[in-house]
Amino acid sequence: MKRPALILLFVFHAGLLYAQRGGTSSFEFLNLPVGARVAGLGGVVISSTAEDVNLFLSNPALLDSANHNHVSWSHLSYYADIKYNTFSYVWNNKRIGPIGIGVQHMGYGDIERFDLVGNSIGKLHANETAVVVSHSRTLGAFSLGANLKYIHSNIDTYGASALTMDLGGTFTHPERELQVALLFKNMGVVLSDYSGTSNSNVPFDVQIGATFKPDHMPFRFSVTAYNLGVSDSGYYDVDFSEEEPGLVDEVFRHINFGTEVVISQNFQLRVGYNHLIRKELGDPDRAGITGFSMGAMLHIKMFEFSYTYTTYHVDSGRSYFTITSNLNRVFHKKSII
Numbered sequence: 001m002k003r004p005a006l007i008l009l010f011v012f013h014a015g016l017l018y019a020q021r022g023g024t025s026s027f028e029f030l031n032l033p034v035g036a037r038v039a040g041l042g043g044v045v046i047s048s049t050a051e052d053v054n055l056f057l058s059n060p061a062l063l064d065s066a067n068h069n070h071v072s073w074s075h076l077s078y079y080a081d082i083k084y085n086t087f088s089y090v091w092n093n094k095r096i097g098p099i100g101i102g103v104q105h106m107g108y109g110d111i112e113r114f115d116l117v118g119n120s121i122g123k124l125h126a127n128e129t130a131v132v133v134s135h136s137r138t139l140g141a142f143s144l145g146a147n148l149k150y151i152h153s154n155i156d157t158y159g160a161s162a163l164t165m166d167l168g169g170t171f172t173h174p175e176r177e178l179q180v181a182l183l184f185k186n187m188g189v190v191l192s193d194y195s196g197t198s199n200s201n202v203p204f205d206v207q208i209g210a211t212f213k214p215d216h217m218p219f220r221f222s223v224t225a226y227n228l229g230v231s232d233s234g235y236y237d238v239d240f241s242e243e244e245p246g247l248v249d250e251v252f253r254h255i256n257f258g259t260e261v262v263i264s265q266n267f268q269l270r271v272g273y274n275h276l277i278r279k280e281l282g283d284p285d286r287a288g289i290t291g292f293s294m295g296a297m298l299h300i301k302m303f304e305f306s307y308t309y310t311t312y313h314v315d316s317g318r319s320y321f322t323i324t325s326n327l328n329r330v331f332h333k334k335s336i337i
Helices: 003-021 036-040 247-252 275-281 327-331
Strands: 070-077 083-093 097-114 120-139 142-155 158-172 177-192 205-213 219-225 255-264 267-274 292-300 303-313 316-326
Touching (some): 036 303
Antiparallel strands (some): 097 120, 158 177, 255 267, 292 303
């Protein structure tokens, strides 16, 4: 990768994360969608009335014993050579309940290194990884869960690490397909920093969400309020306008919308809208479908395939792929320890 491309890569990537969090935190890859389903519903989802083995990475209260021995892998080809992958697995123990294991990994590819006069002197590597252990308990209509995360970031010879926790809760209506959720995300500390002059911190957030499917209708609606602890003054618009956003605009920058069209248990469509992405990454002269995402799920025998196309700019979108399998069916075992 040549130097101009490298500069463009880091400026754009940093700008994307800065727009969504105000640029005040490290380890921002933790805020990317954990799979094609979440991406297809706008990118921020912490409630669900449907089973999904990946969702405990978004909210540990969604860790469900019904997903015992389910496994999932998701992939995103991000900008330039950046690759984002997630892995999740759930095991249900009859004594302590469900346990989730997850990995989130962001690889930045091989980056060419230059000396002060522009001569190539090899390549450097950069990546970030989070290892997640999750547990939840259900008490009637309420579920409580916790994720413990160890995070490591590496940029060439520099490294940083952190330990964080997600605490989440859900209330599921006993008669209606309705769920309300609350999440305290990424509470924790930086264990080691890149250098003595670095001042990294974790991307703490508070989120509130709800999912509702009306009776006798094929639609499942999700809405999530997020970045509730982030001041609006931290946002930047791509047109660099000095005009302050109106009240409605400010409110909608904190809300993510998603809809699933449940055609059958084996085939579903998804669409989402993220106003913050549209306002801060879209071209003010031709925003197009910036901020929208569209996807589908297809279940075939032992496998579930999901695909989502997300638009961060009118001329640039990215694809998420997720494959999920029930290992109980693959190996014909249903035992629980």
